[in-house]
Amino acid sequence: MAEKQISSINCKKVSITIVLGAIVMLMLFPSCDGKKKQVGEAIIERDSLPAMETIDVETFISDSGVIRYRIVADEWLVFDRKRPSHWAFEKGVYLEQFDSIHQVEASIKADTAYFYDRQKLWKLIGNVDIQNRNGEKFNTELLYWNQQTEKVYSDQFIRIEQPDRIITGYGFDSNQQMTIYEIHNMEGIFYIDEDEEQKQPQAQVVDSIK
Secondary structure, three states: OHHHHHHHHHHHHHHHHHHHHHHHHHHHOOOOOOOOOOOOOOOOOHHHOOOEEEEEEEEEEEEOOEEEEEEEEEEEEEEOOOOOOEEEEOOOEEEEEEOOOOOEEEEEEEOEEEEEOOOOEEEEEEEEEEEEOOOOEEEEEEEEEEOOOOEEEEEEEEEEEOOOEEEEEEEEEEEOOOOOEEEEEEEEEEEOOHHHHHHOOHHHHHHHOO
């Protein structure tokens, strides 16, 4: 009698094991209706994520204890583990540069900007508009600003609007105040006052912008 009870208990254990195994198999295998099984999203590498994300930014940056720059942006992302590490302003940026007595030397606006913090290099892309303290306006699609060398440059088309004329060309170098600059390949000079255009020879105008 005891042997029959033990055999019955063992049969129940086996039955329970089979049922549990069947449930696990049903959970592991996709259903037969042909639908694609849902899977979790892929894990993103830490290096591709920003270490800091700030919305509606307005901040001042100092150099040697003196406020030098003002930054306004809809979004500011800091990628400190990227190579090279950089800040990203992919929703546009507005910059102001100050002199030692906090007067604006130049203002810059661009659709997109990247600042490579170790190289101290700005890369400005798309509708780059600059105005210097003399009221001159500059427009290009790509501009680099190296804060270490204090140089601004581009190899793209550049348009400069001065009080009396508009100058266009390709390739551009300037100091970071945008007051001493040179266009490498002059395309044209268009005087706002037609009488002034007739007075000044072309060669003299080219020399005066360097």
